[in-house]
Amino acid sequence: MWRCSQAVQTTAQRSLRRNSSPSSAAQFARTHQQHYSVRLYGPSACSITRAFRQSLLNQPSILSGSGSHPSLVRYGDVRTNNLLNPSNPLLIMCHAFSTRAPMMKDLHSVDEVIVTAYEYLDVMSRRNISAVWPRIALLMTKRQPRQQSTPSAVGELSFDDMEHMLYTIFDDTTNGIDYCGEREIAETTLGMAKIVKILRQQSKRRGEDISRVILRRLLLSEDMKPNEKLFQFFADASIDKLGQFDARCLSNLAYAYALIDFVPVFDDGSDLFDHIAMSAVEIIAEFNAQDISNFVWAYATMNKPHAVLFEAMGDQVLAFEHLGEFRPQALSNTVWAYATANISHPKLFERVGNSIVESDSLVRFDPQAIANIVWAIATAGVHHSKLFEKMANHIVESDSLDRFNPQNLSNTVWAYATAQVPHPKLFVKMANHIVKTDNLDRFKPQELSNIVWAFATAQVSHPKLFQKVAEAAIQRKGGFSNSQAVANLLWAYATMGITDKQLFLSFVPAAAKLIDSYTNQGLANIAWAYAVGDVDAAPLFNDVFNNKCVEKENRYEIKELSQLHQWHLWQTKEKSHPGLPTELQERCFKAFISEELTVSKLQDDIVGQLLHIGLEPKEEVLMGSGYRIDALVEAIGVEVDGPSHFIGRSKSPTGSTILKRRQVPSIDRIELIYVPYWEWDKLGKDEVKKQEYLRKLLGLKSDNE
Numbered sequence: 001m002w003r004c005s006q007a008v009q010t011t012a013q014r015s016l017r018r019n020s021s022p023s024s025a026a027q028f029a030r031t032h033q034q035h036y037s038v039r040l041y042g043p044s045a046c047s048i049t050r051a052f053r054q055s056l057l058n059q060p061s062i063l064s065g066s067g068s069h070p071s072l073v074r075y076g077d078v079r080t081n082n083l084l085n086p087s088n089p090l091l092i093m094c095h096a097f098s099t100r101a102p103m104m105k106d107l108h109s110v111d112e113v114i115v116t117a118y119e120y121l122d123v124m125s126r127r128n129i130s131a132v133w134p135r136i137a138l139l140m141t142k143r144q145p146r147q148q149s150t151p152s153a154v155g156e157l158s159f160d161d162m163e164h165m166l167y168t169i170f171d172d173t174t175n176g177i178d179y180c181g182e183r184e185i186a187e188t189t190l191g192m193a194k195i196v197k198i199l200r201q202q203s204k205r206r207g208e209d210i211s212r213v214i215l216r217r218l219l220l221s222e223d224m225k226p227n228e229k230l231f232q233f234f235a236d237a238s239i240d241k242l243g244q245f246d247a248r249c250l251s252n253l254a255y256a257y258a259l260i261d262f263v264p265v266f267d268d269g270s271d272l273f274d275h276i277a278m279s280a281v282e283i284i285a286e287f288n289a290q291d292i293s294n295f296v297w298a299y300a301t302m303n304k305p306h307a308v309l310f311e312a313m314g315d316q317v318l319a320f321e322h323l324g325e326f327r328p329q330a331l332s333n334t335v336w337a338y339a340t341a342n343i344s345h346p347k348l349f350e351r352v353g354n355s356i357v358e359s360d361s362l363v364r365f366d367p368q369a370i371a372n373i374v375w376a377i378a379t380a381g382v383h384h385s386k387l388f389e390k391m392a393n394h395i396v397e398s399d400s401l402d403r404f405n406p407q408n409l410s411n412t413v414w415a416y417a418t419a420q421v422p423h424p425k426l427f428v429k430m431a432n433h434i435v436k437t438d439n440l441d442r443f444k445p446q447e448l449s450n451i452v453w454a455f456a457t458a459q460v461s462h463p464k465l466f467q468k469v470a471e472a473a474i475q476r477k478g479g480f481s482n483s484q485a486v487a488n489l490l491w492a493y494a495t496m497g498i499t500d501k502q503l504f505l506s507f508v509p510a511a512a513k514l515i516d517s518y519t520n521q522g523l524a525n526i527a528w529a530y531a532v533g534d535v536d537a538a539p540l541f542n543d544v545f546n547n548k549c550v551e552k553e554n555r556y557e558i559k560e561l562s563q564l565h566q567w568h569l570w571q572t573k574e575k576s577h578p579g580l581p582t583e584l585q586e587r588c589f590k591a592f593i594s595e596e597l598t599v600s601k602l603q604d605d606i607v608g609q610l611l612h613i614g615l616e617p618k619e620e621v622l623m624g625s626g627y628r629i630d631a632l633v634e635a636i637g638v639e640v641d642g643p644s645h646f647i648g649r650s651k652s653p654t655g656s657t658i659l660k661r662r663q664v665p666s667i668d669r670i671e672l673i674y675v676p677y678w679e680w681d682k683l684g685k686d687e688v689k690k691q692e693y694l695r696k697l698l699g700l701k702s703d704n705e
Contacts (some may be wrong), residue, residue, distance in 0.1 A: 001066070006553070007225075007233065014476050022217070022428045027314060030503070033604060034242075035048075036685055037232060040548055040634060046057050046316045051094045057569070060087075064301070065305035070344060075272045076116060086321075092147075093163045096467045099471060100424065101120045101124045101125070101128050102116055102120065102133040104117075104132060104134075104135040105170075107135065107136070108137060108139070110136050110140060110209070110211050110212075111157060111162070111209075112437075113135050113136050113139065114132075114136070114162065114165055114166055114169065114211060115130060115157070115165060116130070116585075117132045117169050118165035119166075119288045121168065121169065121172055122596065124182070126179055126180045127181075127182045127187075129169070129172060129173055129176065129183055129184075129188075129231070129535075130173070130183070130185075130187040130188040130191070130687055131171060131187065131191075132188070133173070133188055133189070133190075133191025133194075134187055134191035135191075136191065136195060136211075137191050137194035137195045137198060138194075138197045139191075139582055140195065140212070141153055141198065141384070145219070149592050156308040157210065159210050159213075159214075161396045162210045162211055162214060163214055165583045165592055166211065166214045166215065166218065166220070167214075171220055171306040173188060174230075174233065175604055176235065177233070177237045178237060180237070180632070181236075181241075182241050182242075182244045182245040182246070182249045182532070183249055185237055185248040185249075185253075186238075186240065186248075186250075186252040186253045186256070187252070188234065189231070189234045189238070189253060189507075190252045190253075190255065190256040191232075191254035191257075192219055192230070192252070193226075193231070193255075193257065193259045194256075194259060195215055195607045196219050196220060196226045196227075196389040197259045197260065199212065199216050199219065199220060199224075200220070200224055200520055200646070201217060204660075205551070208262055213648070214223065223358070224379035226260040226261075226262050229255070229336065230236070230263060230311075231260065231262055231264065232264045232581070235257075235264030235266075235272045236264075236266075238253060238272075239266065239272065239275060242275055242276065242279045243279065244467055245279060246283070246286060247280070247283055247286035247287040247291045247614035247665055248288075250276055250279055250280050250283075250291075250295070251280075251287070251290075251291040251292075251295045252294070253272075253276060254273065254276050254298040254299065254662075255294040255295070255297070255298045257273070257298070257299070257302070257485070258298035258299075258301040258302050258576075261302070262497075263300075263302060263304075266643065268307075268364050269648035270432055272355075273299065273302060273304045273306075276307075277304075277306045277308075277309045280295065280312075280568075281308060281309055281312050284312045284315075284316050285316065285319075285399070286312070287316055289320070289323075289326040289330050290327075290330055290685050292313050292317060292330075292334060293326070293329075293330035293331075293333045294333070295313065295580070296310060296313050296333070296334055296337035296338065296341075296343065297317075297333040297334075297336070298338040299337065299341065300336070300337035300341040301337075303341075304341075305341040305342060307560055307681050308342065308377070310337075310338065310341060310343040310345065310543045311343075311345065312521060313346040314347070315336070316343040317334065317348055317352075318347055318348065318351055319352065320353070320369075321373040323351065323352065323355040326355075326485065327364075327401075328364050328365040328369040329366075329369055329585045330536070331352055331355070331369070331373065332350070332365075332370075332372040332373050332376075334348075334366075334369065334370070335348070335349060335352050335372070335373055335380075336372045336373075336375070336376045337379065339376035339377070339379040339380045340376075340379075340381065344380070344536075346380075346382060349376075349377055349380055349384070350382065350384065352373075353377065353382070353384040353386070353387040353506055354688065356387055356391075357384075357386045357387050357390055357539065362391070362394040363369075365394075365400075366403065367404040367405070368405075369406040370394070370408070370412065371404075371409075371411040371412045371415070372389055372411070373387075373391070373405070374387075374388060374391055374412060374415035374416065374419070375411040375412070375414065375415045377415070377418070378414070378415035378419040379418070380394050380420040380670065383419070385421060388415075388416060388419060388421040388423070388634060389423070389577075390428040391604035392416070392423040392425070395412070395429065395430075396425045396426055396429050400549065401430065401433040403428065404430075404433070405442075406440075406442050406443040406444065406447045407444075408449045409430055409433070409434065409451065410446075410447035410451050410454075411450075412426075412430065413426075413430055413450075413454035413455065414453070414456075415426060415449055415456075415459040416454070416458065417453070417457040418454075418457070419455035421447055422646070427455060427458060428453075428460070430573050431455070431460075431462040431464070431465040432697065434451070434465055434468065434469075434590070435464045435465055435468055436461075437473075439472070440468065440469065440472035441472075441483055441634065443472065444478045445473070445476060445479050445481075445482065445485050446482055448469050448472060448473055448485075448489065449480075449482075449484075449485040449486070449488045449492070450485075450488070451469065451491040452465075452466060452469050452488075452493065452496075453488040453490060453492045455488070455492070455496070455516070456491070456492035456495040456496050457495075457618070459648045459654075460647075461496065461579070461648050461649075461650040461652060463648045466493065466496065470493070470498075470500050470503045470639075472488060473503065473507075474502060474503055474506045476508050477507055477509075477510050480507070480510050480516075481514075483514040483517040483518045483519075483522050484508055484519070484522055486507060486511050486526070487511075487516060487521075487522040487523075487525045487529075488506060488525070488698055489507075489528045490504065490511070490525070490526055490529040490530070490533075491525040491526070491528070492515075493529070494529035494530075494533055495526065495654060495655045495656075496533075496647055496652075496654070496655065497532075497652055497654055497657070497658050499532065499533040499534065499535075499658070500532070500533075501535055503600075504529075504530060504533040504535040504537070505535055505537075505614040508537045508539055509539065510539050511537070512537075512539045512540040513541070515544055515545060515548060516548075519552075519554050520552040520555040520560055520700065521557075521560055523545075523549055523552065523560075523564075524556065524559075524560035524561075524563040524564055524567075525563065525689070526540075526565055527541070527545075527549075527563060527567035528563035528564075528566055528567055529655075530567070531566050531569075531570035531571075531591070531659060532571075532655040532656075532658060532659050538577075541571065541577070543578075546579075546580060546581060549580060549584060550584055551563065551636070552580060553584055553587070554592075558594065558595075561587060561588045561590075561591035561592070562591050562592045562595070564588045565578060565585070565588035565589055565591065565592040565626060566584055566592070566659060566663070567579075567628075568580045568588060568647040569625055569663055569667060570634045572667065573663075573667045574626070574662075574663070576668070587603070589626055592626045593628075595628075597620055597628070600617070600640065602631055602640055602677055603619075603631070603640040603642075603681065604640070604679065605680075605690075606630075606631065606640055606675055606690075607619060607630075607631050607688045609687065609691050609694055610631060610633065610638070612687065612691055613691050613694060613695060613700070615633050615698075617632065617633050617638065618631065618632045619631055621637075623664065623667075623668040623670075625663060625666070625667040625668050626663050626667055627660055627665065628662070629640055629665065629670075631674075633698060635670050635671065635684045636670065636671045636672075636673060636698060637664060637670050637671065637672045637673070638670075638673055638675065638698075639660075639661075639672060639673065639674045639675065639678045640675050640677075641653075641657065641674050641675060641677060643677055645657040651676070651678065661674070673697050673698065675694075675697070679693070680693075
């Protein structure tokens with residue numbers, strides 16, 4: 001009976017400690033959630049004692065109906081009641097007040113963690129309590145156990161019970177933060193940050209678990225942003241102890257704030273990331289692979305390109321004897337961070353690339369890791385053809401691409417196109433996979449744009465892919481809110497010589513609406529695309545467009561000025577519409593005719609055969625439009641169409657070829673004939689056949705006539 005008496009006294013003392021006065025943490029929680037009423041104040045010690053004595057007889061349960069007050073009997077009693085003889089309350093009490101706190105890793109549902117932590121709160125160390133939040137976060141990502149039909153099912157906890165328990169644990173956590181070491185602060189912050197991340201990814205829904213509803217009110221504001229007062233509170237608690245943080249704790253702290261996209265700022269104007277960076281550089285040798293990966297990922301995600309920090313982290317990676325300690329995801333996150341932060345460290349990228357190339361297999365690399373790695377190396381402008389070849393071969397040899405999500409597909413083909421690494425089999429496999437997809441609803445507009453941009457840049461023809469993407473883009477044209485996505489999409493179709501009138505017409509309103517946000521390249525690309533497509537777009541090409549072109553006059557490269565010149569020709573000569581202002585138009589013309597002349601062996605051969613026929617062709621003739629004709633025979637222009645005039649290995653002309661074939665006859669008033677390289681190649685070395693071919697093309701009589 002002495003144990004029973006001690007248990008009752010312990011319960012009374014616990015309630016007095018928890019409920020006698022408002023805590024600062026509870027106070028700011030209530031201030032932040034004024035609409036939410038929390039019962040943090042309980043009955044007196046005497047009433048608790050009376051109630052608890054009564055509980056020995058009646059055994060009330062916290063598994064009460066909705067709207068009831070939190071029961072004074074803890075979950076441990078109820079749970080134990082199912083294992084022990086219910087007629088022996090003394091045995092129940094002895095078990096319930098065991099002084100050993102359970103290990104969080106042994107608990108397998110969110111509710112079980114909350115109830116158990118509440119039950120054992122007075123015997124838990126600060127480390128035990130800090131482990132509660134990461135465990136809740138982990139279990140929130142897993143399927144919860146099915147509710148049982150027994151009265152003790154955790155799923156039957158009332159809202160009031162869960163509310164009381166969670167706020168009590170939260171109150172204890174925040175009140176005890178000053179007594180925590182660096183590990184406990186970092187673990188608590190990271191745990192709560194992960195919960196915030198999960199709750200923000202999963203919108204509110206009917207029938208949501210009670211614990212999630214309460215956690216949402218505790219850790220998030222009404223607009224679904226993190227509770228900044230709470231996380232600033234943790235930052236303030238950590239700043240004076242940063243010198244005691246080891247590498248793992250520093251990494252976890254930075255990672256936590258990156259997860260919730262929040263940078264705590266202090267009174268002197270500095271922020272937490274500044275202080276963490278300085279502390280990290282001093283102990284850089286302590287960082288292992290996972291620490292480095294999480295750390296640089298956090299700084300890149302928060303747009304904190306701390307040059308000294310990144311340089312030190314990169315050098316630390318190079319100091320590793322081998323990179324076997326890095327998991328694929330860690331390698332992926334590391335190079336992604338350097339590329340995203342625009343931090344140059346060529347030796348780091350080379351080391352990572354070599355490590356992957358030397359690995360026996362890529363089976364451990366999931367689609368996201370593969371996509372991020374090739375994207376990062378392409379973005380960083382690092383040349384590593386062996387890495388790209390190995391990654392591409394791995395993808396091509398895969399049985400299925402079902403594990404590749406839209407972003408993985410988009411980033412992968414974008415990377416190969418940007419890095420100028422040709423791999424037709426990779427592009428064809430990815431295109432076939434996309435075409436077989438029921439619909440492209442899961443693809444964001446930017447991803448659709450990037451995919452066709454990549455195929456156009458890599459000059460890989462796949463009509464079915466372009467048709468499917470065009471249908472999806474037309475259907476979702478209102479969702480294209482990014483000017484670059486619109487410009488790249490239309491440029492891709494024009495480049496591939498796919499002049500889909502419906503596509504170009506449907507995007508006129510969207511393109512015009514975004515006129516203020518185009519870059520100089522975007523303006524040039526969209527103008528050139530409509531010129532190739534030969535689609536009138538009066539709402540887009542007006543005085544506003546011309547003014548935007550003039551505003552960016554000093555930012556254009558030669559290629560962009562040349563594109564604007566071709567657009568100007570289309571507007572003024574083909575359509576009789578207003579074009580560019582005179583001064584800008586002259587600059588564009590000069591850029592267009594400044595292209596360095598190159599004469600191919602194919603052109604030499606054709607011109608030579610024209611001479612043998614007895615003609616006097618003029619080479620590289622500059623026309624009034626600014627176009628140059630490979631060979632001019634009287635009033636007939638002869639165009640030598642080499643491989644670069646067609647899409648990849650196909651016989652489909654590029655957008656540039658289509659535009660020249662249309663504009664030269666229309667503007668310069670000459671007939672234009674074409675000699676495709678594959679037709680000329682078929683003639684071999686037979687000069688007689690070559691001359692006959694040219695005679696026929698020019699409409700001349702044969703020698704035999």
